[in-house]
Amino acid sequence: MNEVNITGTTKANAYVYINLNYGYAVLMNDNSFQTTLAKLMFTNEYPHYTLIYSDGGYIKIFKFNHPNVHVIKNDSDITLKFINATGTDLILEGFLDNGTLVFEKRYDVDGVEYFKLPSELNGSVVIRYSYLKDGTVLDRGIFRINETTTTSYPLKRS
Known part of the structure; x- marks a missing residue:
């Protein structure tokens, strides 16, 4: 039929x-x-x-297919790689082991594929990130700086 x-x-x-x-x-x-x-x-x-x-x-x-954030460590640098980079903002929060918030900053990442973590994290040992598009959270995660493994991903800068 x-x-x-x-x-x-x-x-x-x-x-x-x-x-x-x-x-x-x-x-x-x-x-x-x-x-x-x-x-x-x-x-x-x-x-x-x-x-x-x-x-x-x-x-x-x-x-x-959704935006993801990959944490990449090369030597002493930690970089966030945005997969399907559609976000407009990145919020970074840094914490001490006791949970005290010691760093908080919002960054404009519109059109950015890689974001290197700033060096002025005020002694943070735990980082929480929120990847947003126009106020809506696309991806959120948390990692310990000293437990981030070194990767062999080549970082292409555009």
């Missing part, structure tokens, strides 16, 4: 997805069809996701 002739006027604004290979059908209204789950399962429109695997029917595995 390739085509179904339908007569009459639209009443329910319904969508029907039929999978003849697996023998199932899904009926939904327009509001349901506009959800992320429906877009992922029944269309090829998923801009923030990458399809990793599909069996052609029931099973689909997606990777969510």
Whole structure:
């Protein structure tokens, strides 16, 4: 079956997805069809996701493409690398072992792929970062400066 002739006027604004290979059908209204789950399962429109695997029917595995911050240590420098760099602001907070906040600063990182931690962290041993876009947190993390492992990632500067 390739085509179904339908007569009459639209009443329910319904969508029907039929999978003849697996023998199932899904009926939904327009509001349901506009959800992320429906877009992922029944269309090829998923801009923030990458399809990793599909069996052609029931099973689909997606990777969510979201901004990430990687902590990179080269020698004595610690650099934050922004993967999918869409953020506009970075908030750094530095803490002592007893939890005392000793450093807090907001930086403009719009269009920045790498950010080297400043040297003036006032003796901080724990760093908490928040990567934001227009006030919305995209990624947040915490790490100890002395436990950050040295990596061999080449840092390309643009």
